[in-house]
Amino acid sequence: MKKLRRTMLFCPASEPKMFFNTPIYNPDCIIFDLEDAVAYSEKDSARDLLCEAIQSIDYKDIEIFVRVNPLYTEFGEIDVKEVVKAGVRNIRLPMCETPEDVKRLSLLLDEVEKENQIELGSVKIQCAIETPKGVLNALAIATASPRVVAISFGAEDFTRTLGVDRTKTAKELTHARAYIVLAASVANVDAIDTVWADISDIEGFKEETRDAKILGFSGKSCIHPSQVKEVHRIFTPTENEIEKSLRIIQAAKEAEEKGLGVITVDGKMVDKPVIQKAERIIDLAKAARVLK
Numbered sequence: 001m002k003k004l005r006r007t008m009l010f011c012p013a014s015e016p017k018m019f020f021n022t023p024i025y026n027p028d029c030i031i032f033d034l035e036d037a038v039a040y041s042e043k044d045s046a047r048d049l050l051c052e053a054i055q056s057i058d059y060k061d062i063e064i065f066v067r068v069n070p071l072y073t074e075f076g077e078i079d080v081k082e083v084v085k086a087g088v089r090n091i092r093l094p095m096c097e098t099p100e101d102v103k104r105l106s107l108l109l110d111e112v113e114k115e116n117q118i119e120l121g122s123v124k125i126q127c128a129i130e131t132p133k134g135v136l137n138a139l140a141i142a143t144a145s146p147r148v149v150a151i152s153f154g155a156e157d158f159t160r161t162l163g164v165d166r167t168k169t170a171k172e173l174t175h176a177r178a179y180i181v182l183a184a185s186v187a188n189v190d191a192i193d194t195v196w197a198d199i200s201d202i203e204g205f206k207e208e209t210r211d212a213k214i215l216g217f218s219g220k221s222c223i224h225p226s227q228v229k230e231v232h233r234i235f236t237p238t239e240n241e242i243e244k245s246l247r248i249i250q251a252a253k254e255a256e257e258k259g260l261g262v263i264t265v266d267g268k269m270v271d272k273p274v275i276q277k278a279e280r281i282i283d284l285a286k287a288a289r290v291l292k
C-alpha cells in the first residue's frame with residue numbers, strides 16, 4: 001500500500017518537550033531538525049538529546065526523518081552517523097543542489113550501514129531543494145540514488161538565494177514548485193511542499209496547501225500542530241470523491257464485461273485515464289484509512 005506523506009511536522013531537536021507532543025497530532029511523518037531550528041551553540045547537545053529520544057519514545061507507525069546539517073558544514077557527517085546509529089532510517093538533506101550532494105550522502109550511508117550491521121541501502125533520503133541551482137537540478141537530484149524517496153521544496157531559503165521577498169501570493173514560487181513536482185513525477189518519488197511560517201494565518205496556509213495539491217505535491221511540511229489537520233483534510237479524498245470513484249470503477253468493470261470501450265458516468269466520458277485516476281483516489285483513501 002502507498003506510504004502516506006501528506007504531513008511532515010518539523011520539531012526542533014533542541015526542544016525535548018515537543019518530542020512528546022509531536023505524535024499526539026498524528027502527522028504522517030515527523031522531521032526532527034538539527035539544522036536551522038537549532039542554534040549553533042546547541043548543535044551537539046541537540047543531537048545527543050535526539051538520539052536518546054529516538055531510542056526511548058515509541059512513535060508507532062509515524063515515519064521519522066531527521067534534517068541533518070548540510071554535509072559541507074562541520075556537523076553534517078556526525079549528525080548522519082549518530083542518528084543512523086540511534087535507529088533513524090530517513091534523512092532529510094537540506095540545501096541539496098547537485099546529484100553529487102546526494103551521492104556523497106549515499107556513500108556515507110553505505111559506510112555507516114556497514115559499520116553498524118544495518119541492511120545496505122535501507123536508509124532513505126529526502127532531498128530538500130532550496131536554491132535556484134537545486135531547482136534546475138531537481139530531476140538529477142531526484143534520480144541520483146535509489147535511496148531517494150522524496151524531494152521537498154524550501155521556500156524560505158529559495159527566496160533568500162533568489163533575492164526576492166516571499167509573498168502571500170506565492171507568485172515568486174510558481175516556477176520552482178512546478179519544476180519540483182514534474183521532477184518528482186518523472187523520478188517516481190514524493191514531492192513535499194514548503195513550510196508556511198505565519199502560524200496565525202490559517203486561511204492563507206489552507207489556500208497555499210490547496211494550490212500545492214492542485215500542482216501535484218504529495219504533501220506539505222508543517223511547523224505547527226494546527227497545520228497538520230488542515231493538510232490532512234486537503235490531501236485526503238472526500239466522501240464524494242470516493243463515492244464517485246467507486247462508481248466509475250464499477251461502471252468500467254461492467255463495460256469491460258460487455259465488451260464496451262468508452263462509457264459515460266453522470267453524463268461525463270469515462271475512459272482509461274479517468275479510470276486510473278479513480279483507482280488512485282481509492283488507493284489514497286485506503287492508505288488514509290477513510291475506506292476499508
Ligand SMILES: CC(=O)SCCNC(=O)CCNC(=O)[C@H](O)C(C)(C)COP(=O)(O)OP(=O)(O)OC[C@H]1O[C@@H](n2cnc3c(N)ncnc32)[C@H](O)[C@@H]1OP(=O)(O)O
Pocket residue numbers: 009010011012017018019021022033036037156157195199223224225
Ligand atoms: C524555514 C525552516 O527551516 S522551517 C523548519 C525549522 N523550524 C522548526 O522546526 C520550527 C517548528 N515549530 C516550532 O518550534 C514552534 O511551533 C514555534 C516556535 C514556531 C511556535 O511555538 P510556540 O510559540 O510554543 O507555539 P504554541 O504556543 O502555539 O504551541 C502550542 C503547543 O504546541 C506545541 N508545539 C508547537 N509547535 C510544535 C511542533 N512543531 N511540534 C510539536 N509540538 C509543537 C507547543 O510545545 C505547545 O505545547 P503545550 O501546549 O504543551 O505547551
Ligand SMILES: O=C([O-])CC(=O)C(=O)O
Pocket residue numbers: 036094128130152153154155156157158193194195221
Ligand atoms: O525545507 C523547508 O520546508 C523549510 C526550509 O528549510 C526553507 O524553507 O528554507
Ligand SMILES: [Mg+2]
Pocket residue numbers: 036094130154156157
Ligand atoms: Mg531552509
